[in-house]
Amino acid sequence: MIEAVGLTKRYGDKTAVYNLSFQVRPGAVTGFLGPNGSGKSTTMRMILGLDNPTSGTVTIGGHPYRKLPNAPRQVGALLDAKAVHGGRSARNHLLSLAQLSGIPARRVDEVLGVVGLQDVANKRSKGFSLGMGQRLGIAAALLGDPQVLLFDEPVNGLDPEGILWVRNLMKALAAEGRTVFVSSHLMSEMALTADHLIVIGRGQLLADMSVTDFISANSADxxxxxxxxxxxxxxxxxxxxxxxxxxxxxxxxxxxxxxxxxxxxxxxxxxxxxxxxxxxxxxxQASLEEAYMRMTQGAVDYRSTADQKAGLQQPLPPGAQPPMPVPGQGQPGWYAPPPPQQGGQPFTAPQGAPYGGQPPAGPYGAPGAAPAGQPNPYAQPAAPAAPVAAPAAPAQPAAPPAQPAAAAPQAAPAAPAPLTDAEPKSEDAR
Structure with missing residues (x-):
């Protein structure tokens, strides 16, 4: 089991992960979701001892990764499929990992067969496609037959047959009683693979619940x-x-x-x-993608201006907003973060949003519901009223929604100056 308590990581004045607490239990596939830049990769690196947390702890089976005896035989991970010497063949790459961890050499051919690379085992990895590289990374994670497995975007670059194979592999590993922690941006695939979800935004916990409960809590049927x-x-x-x-x-x-x-x-x-x-x-009933978009729309750092004009979903009618649960409340290991400390600028939740505290029961009669008279921070903005008279100038795109206080807006990059005859041109420009 993986357990994080009050996990925080700061890089200078930037807070990548703040006061994050959760548990990943064996026997189930746990999906790890969040927008780009939300801290998922940083969290996985801290789990594997590659980064030291600024504060808080994260353990695997009750011990930090670095104190696990022969850790590669207890924990397998795929974080970067490209972390392979291009001059080595697939077999030699896995063989070197096996020798470093005291794993029998016969295990190399076993995992090559599991991932379907037995026919290219003696080819250099620099000639592998993205999907073949993913399969080789999964083989390395399975090499020690570990009880705990972490995968970061395992289906990236795979064809439909490969995606189905990964899905069945994850479920089979969890059915054997292993702990499987999977990060992915493919909501449709997570809906078919994951049993439980941990969702973070700007380094803070947004939800810790089953897939069914997550969809029900963040959508209106x-x-x-x-x-x-x-x-x-x-x-x-x-x-x-x-x-x-x-x-x-x-x-x-x-x-x-x-x-x-x-x-x-x-x-x-x-x-x-x-x-x-x-x-x-x-x-x-809403899909996982719809529920995820509604939950994380206030924690997205990189947003196209077209999204703000077109909208991601139709607005719900008045009084039909779904209740907003306190993320993870009632789950073992639930942790209410204290107020932010000095030394970083963690994400500040919108007023009424359930980040670490329980708002009063609202008109829905459930804990964590939106208080009466206050807007739902996850609700889509209502459609603008029709103008009385046609405007003289073309309508401008709607102004972007207000971001949380600590989320600094990204400055638009300056357009490059056009080349003139007086300026030297590069080979590509000529």
């Missing part, structure tokens, strides 16, 4: 209702009836209605009472 396209008056009639019954109705681009606040049987009864025929009545 709704029903899709569709009436005959040839009778638009029925659509308006049903929309009015659902609104009067306490539902919230939003139009979809394909002509259907998105309804929240009413269960499917009640929607069916209302349509029957209004004498409205239905072509579709189906439930919708």
């Amino acid at each position: 709704f029903a899709r209702v569709r009436t005959p396209d040839t009778e638009p008056q029925l659509r308006e009639k049903l929309s009015s009836a659902l609104t009067e019954a306490g539902g919230h109705v939003l139009p979809e681009q394909d002509g259907a209605l998105r309804v929240t606040g009413l269960p499917l049987p009640r929607i069916s009864d209302i349509a029957h009472e209004a004498d409205v025929r239905l072509w579709e009545l189906s439930p919708h």
Whole structure:
């Protein structure tokens, strides 16, 4: 088991990880999610003893990595698949690692067969594709038959068959009782592979819960209702009836209605009472990607201006915002971080956001719900009202949403000056 308590790492005045606490238990695949620059790689390096934490501790089986006897036979890791001498063959690379760790040489051919590189075992690794390099890195992680495995983007560069193979490998390793910790940006793959999620943003814990609970806590389920396209008056009639019954109705681009606040049987009864025929009545549950985007949208450092104009999701109707749980509360090892200390600038959560403290119960009646009268920091901004008169000038893109206090805006790089005849040109420019 991997356990981190109050883990903090600072590089000068930059705080990469702040007061991070979590547990990775055996017998399950634990996904490690977060935006670019959130501190995932730094956390994994501290777990493996490659970086020393500024404060806090992280242990594997109750001991720091550096104090584990013959650590390569207890912990396997893939952090950088390119960390291979290009002049060595795949077999010689693994053989050198085996000799350093006292692992029998016969194990090299075993793991080459597991990852499917037995036919290229004697080829130099500098000629390997990105996917082949990933397979070689996974083979190195499996070399000592360890009980704890860490993988950073293990499916990067793999084809669909390779991705399926990695997914099945992770599940098989966890089914054997091993601890499997996987970092990835592929939400669709994590939804199929992971049993538990640890999500961080700007170095702080955002969520520590199962995949099912994470999706449920960070999304609003709704029903899709569709009436005959040839009778638009029925659509308006049903929309009015659902609104009067306490539902919230939003139009979809394909002509259907998105309804929240009413269960499917009640929607069916209302349509029957209004004498409205239905072509579709189906439930919708958010994907892991939708839930992840809603959770982390306030912790993204690098954002395209097009995202702010188009939006990532349609805004939810008033009163339909999902409750915001206190991340990790109730889970073993949950840790409420104290106020920031001097010497760094950790991420400051928006007011009302559940980073390390439990807000009062809101109108949803659940701990961690948004307090009454306060905005939900994860909610998408409401669509702007239609202007009274057409503006004289073309509309400008919407201003970017306010970032947390400690998140300094990135300065736009200056455009390079064009080359002139008076300036010397490079070989490429000529």
